[in-house]
Amino acid sequence: MSLFGFHYRLERKAIGLTLAIILVASIGGLVEIAPLFTIHQTVEDAPDMRVYTPLELAGRNIYIREGCYACHSQMIRTLRDEVDRYGPYSLAVESKYDHPMLWGSKRTGPDLARIGEKYSDQWHVAHMNNPRDVVPVSVMPAYGWLLTTELRTDDLGLHLKAMRRVGVPYTDDMIANAAVDAYAQSNPDSPLADGVTKRYGKATTLRAFDGQPGRLTEMDAMVAYLQVLGRLTDAATKSTARAEAGQ
Amino acid sequence: MIAQLTLTERQHAIMISAAVAVLGALMILVGQDDAMSIHGVLVFVASAIMIFRIGGSYYAPLPSDDRLAHYYDDPSKVGIVLSMIWVVVGLAVGDWVAWQLVNPDLTFGPGWSSFGRLRPVHTTSVIFGFGGNALIATSFYVLQRTSRARLPDQVSPWFVLYGYNLFCLLAVTGYLMGVTQSKEYAEPEWYNDFWLVVVWVTYFVIYLRTLARRKEPHIYVSNWYYMAFILVVAILHIVNNLAVPISLGHTKSYSAFSGVQDAMTQWWYGHNAVAFFLTAGFLGMMYYFLPMRAGRPIYSYRMSIISFWGITFFYMWAGSHHLHYTALPQWVQTLGMTFSLMLLIPSWASAGNVLLTLNGAWDKVRDDATLRFMMVAGVFYGLTTFEGSFMAIRTVNSLSHYTDWTVGHVHAGALGWVAMITFGSIYASVPWLWKRQQMYSPKLVEAHFWLALAGTVIYVFAMWNSGIVQGLMWRTYTESGTLAYSFVDTLVAMHPYYIARAVGGLLFLIGGCIGAYNIWKTIRISGAAAEQASDVPQPAVVGAGTLQPAE
Amino acid sequence: MIEHAFLVGFSKSFGLFYLIALSIAVVIYAMKPSNKKQFDEAAQSIFRDEAGPWR
Numbered sequence A: 001m002s003l004f005g006f007h008y009r010l011e012r013k014a015i016g017l018t019l020a021i022i023l024v025a026s027i028g029g030l031v032e033i034a035p036l037f038t039i040h041q042t043v044e045d046a047p048d049m050r051v052y053t054p055l056e057l058a059g060r061n062i063y064i065r066e067g068c069y070a071c072h073s074q075m076i077r078t079l080r081d082e083v084d085r086y087g088p089y090s091l092a093v094e095s096k097y098d099h100p101m102l103w104g105s106k107r108t109g110p111d112l113a114r115i116g117e118k119y120s121d122q123w124h125v126a127h128m129n130n131p132r133d134v135v136p137v138s139v140m141p142a143y144g145w146l147l148t149t150e151l152r153t154d155d156l157g158l159h160l161k162a163m164r165r166v167g168v169p170y171t172d173d174m175i176a177n178a179a180v181d182a183y184a185q186s187n188p189d190s191p192l193a194d195g196v197t198k199r200y201g202k203a204t205t206l207r208a209f210d211g212q213p214g215r216l217t218e219m220d221a222m223v224a225y226l227q228v229l230g231r232l233t234d235a236a237t238k239s240t241a242r243a244e245a246g247q
Numbered sequence B: 001m002i003a004q005l006t007l008t009e010r011q012h013a014i015m016i017s018a019a020v021a022v023l024g025a026l027m028i029l030v031g032q033d034d035a036m037s038i039h040g041v042l043v044f045v046a047s048a049i050m051i052f053r054i055g056g057s058y059y060a061p062l063p064s065d066d067r068l069a070h071y072y073d074d075p076s077k078v079g080i081v082l083s084m085i086w087v088v089v090g091l092a093v094g095d096w097v098a099w100q101l102v103n104p105d106l107t108f109g110p111g112w113s114s115f116g117r118l119r120p121v122h123t124t125s126v127i128f129g130f131g132g133n134a135l136i137a138t139s140f141y142v143l144q145r146t147s148r149a150r151l152p153d154q155v156s157p158w159f160v161l162y163g164y165n166l167f168c169l170l171a172v173t174g175y176l177m178g179v180t181q182s183k184e185y186a187e188p189e190w191y192n193d194f195w196l197v198v199v200w201v202t203y204f205v206i207y208l209r210t211l212a213r214r215k216e217p218h219i220y221v222s223n224w225y226y227m228a229f230i231l232v233v234a235i236l237h238i239v240n241n242l243a244v245p246i247s248l249g250h251t252k253s254y255s256a257f258s259g260v261q262d263a264m265t266q267w268w269y270g271h272n273a274v275a276f277f278l279t280a281g282f283l284g285m286m287y288y289f290l291p292m293r294a295g296r297p298i299y300s301y302r303m304s305i306i307s308f309w310g311i312t313f314f315y316m317w318a319g320s321h322h323l324h325y326t327a328l329p330q331w332v333q334t335l336g337m338t339f340s341l342m343l344l345i346p347s348w349a350s351a352g353n354v355l356l357t358l359n360g361a362w363d364k365v366r367d368d369a370t371l372r373f374m375m376v377a378g379v380f381y382g383l384t385t386f387e388g389s390f391m392a393i394r395t396v397n398s399l400s401h402y403t404d405w406t407v408g409h410v411h412a413g414a415l416g417w418v419a420m421i422t423f424g425s426i427y428a429s430v431p432w433l434w435k436r437q438q439m440y441s442p443k444l445v446e447a448h449f450w451l452a453l454a455g456t457v458i459y460v461f462a463m464w465n466s467g468i469v470q471g472l473m474w475r476t477y478t479e480s481g482t483l484a485y486s487f488v489d490t491l492v493a494m495h496p497y498y499i500a501r502a503v504g505g506l507l508f509l510i511g512g513c514i515g516a517y518n519i520w521k522t523i524r525i526s527g528a529a530a531e532q533a534s535d536v537p538q539p540a541v542v543g544a545g546t547l548q549p550a551e
Numbered sequence C: 001m002i003e004h005a006f007l008v009g010f011s012k013s014f015g016l017f018y019l020i021a022l023s024i025a026v027v028i029y030a031m032k033p034s035n036k037k038q039f040d041e042a043a044q045s046i047f048r049d050e051a052g053p054w055r
Ligand code: HEM
Pocket: A070, A105, A106, A108, B091, B092, B094, B095, B096, B097, B098, B119, B122, B123, B126, B127, B131, B184, B406, B407, B410, B411, B414, B415, B418, B419, B501, B502, B504, B505, B506, B508, B509
């Protein structure tokens, strides 16, 4: 009756099948994926690469929350028409701080890998508020509430800490000041603004992204994120320039 | 149904529900200022309902030992009903988002109804809600019959079924609130992922325990497929969902992987979710219900074994065909393409097995819409896998990737294969399970069949057109060497196809509703006149099943 | 530290060997004449009507 008595042999067959399935199925993935974890040995690094500021990270999380990745890719393939349309093709290093990556699999709307600073803040705000105000035939939903919803900042430190645990080099200083930096990045005139530049570098953009200084909305975060896409490092433009010079 | 449980089983069920209720209370407590608390309430209420339902019948008369002379089919029955509920919801949301691409103002304003949040509700409802419940329900059914053993106990199957539906419910309500990991088909957040692991392990243990009690020395091939489905989905799920939550009181987590590694892990997962959730499990279904309904054994049992191992080991290498021309190293792309092409062999072996099994029984296929569902499923399986292998070729993929061609391929597989084989199997098993002579209305089955077929064909053709048109427009250059079309130009070109797709989807949805109604009526008609004695399915209603040896 | 080049080389070559070896093993298992009876019986087994579980 019991598992190990009379039916021991039959049981062995089921376990054998189980093990065989696990073995046959898992080896393929292991052998193929493992080398990718040593890839940093061959891919050139981007020493100028900076991490997302707390405000940009918050924007990225809104991008994820709203499911923007369902319609927009962030991966320019190595094809001539894509490079002509969207800019230099995407490099592996460019998404090394992207947990998770947002390469996407469908372009219901255009690629966004290099959308940063291609349009003005005002354009983005108008577009997010109602896409059809600026692109009449667009099928993108309107995200008007971003402009009126206050951005939640009290837990941003936790976000940065979790990102550090998965390998992104946030410093203690950055984590401690996360909420303040988020506010300051969208209030360039505030005395706290210097801290952002100090911690994240001079190239960091400080602006009232949503056009309402003094108020920190989800729109600020979203536009700050969109404006930094493709601009965390200029490794891609450099490598394209090098390729062209080499020809 | 609770009357079937023994006293200890009732106690266990209450204890498990109470433990889950405690988890829910904890979630409410620690997740106070987060969506987690809302999920806590859901978990708590769900388990409270369970406790009350079991408690209410706690003193019901105990079951007699007679029950042990029958298979334990209650979980399968409930699973089929749940599956039909999910499919109606999932198809309706699918068609809603399809209309949103025709007219974007159909979100009506609030955040939860925008395309990006509803799309995963659609995919999760149909794949996990509809497909998953159908797989669980049929796997219990098939496992018992092919082993000639009853399920080992009467609590763990319920835990698996209800626990799984709780997972699905948390998933879709989460997306509406914006709780998502953004990984396609792995959107649920970390706490829900943990929960699924518990449920899934229990599911597999039931499998092993039942097999251990089987009478037949050989394990029937359907069970191989179901086992591969459960095991590999577990592996994929655990690896791809490795993440660090920002705190135990928050829903949000950060994936352990980033960039290229994350992309490869995600599509290793994504592609094999297709392989082991949407393919292997449903092949298991097919290898039982098709022969039973047709009244003839599978054409080649050997071929089914060869394709089993083929699928199990080829698929695992193929994920990188989702990343052609990206920043993924090229050798990985080539490897993915090669294995995708070879996948055609085991895939067509299965599709061929379907058609060859029916060869010589075409009169039954003509008369019996249920069998026709299964036949069409086999044809679409062959088509989709051919198309998939074709799209995995790098140069073809350079055109198809990012376009509606992919969506067309997905739905050729999802509507044509997954949904058709499921509807066929459900129509076959409902009369067997509820001991009716036949479905309430065979005419409505017929109507469902034609609506489903028409809907699928319209959907797939519309998306092929839309995808190829868009892909070609993107890469068209003027004579002076500049891009000929803006992105917006392609939107205008795709508009008519989006309307056609939404209409096709509507037909498919109507068919699904008719199916749900028909099944409901079959369950509700008093079975007195129609009762069958046997626990074992009666071969097809039309044309007495004459058994013929294979090969 | 494991070399990237080694892992890539292993992947590329091992994939092929693994594929061939497993294919041969599976075809032998499926086609072995002594297994034929077992498979034929299995294919028929689902039709045997025993009206209920044996335990
Ligand atoms: C009434 C029938 C259906 C309609 C109208 C419908 C509609 C849609 C729409 C509009 C999308 C989004 C496509 C895009 O982003 O451009 C989609 C995606 C998807 N649907 Fe459906 N769907 C239906 C049935 C199903 C069924 C039955 C399944 C699975 C069993 C399914 C699985 C999927 C999947 C996996 C995706 C994601 C595709 C991708 O990422 O490429 N759908 N569907």
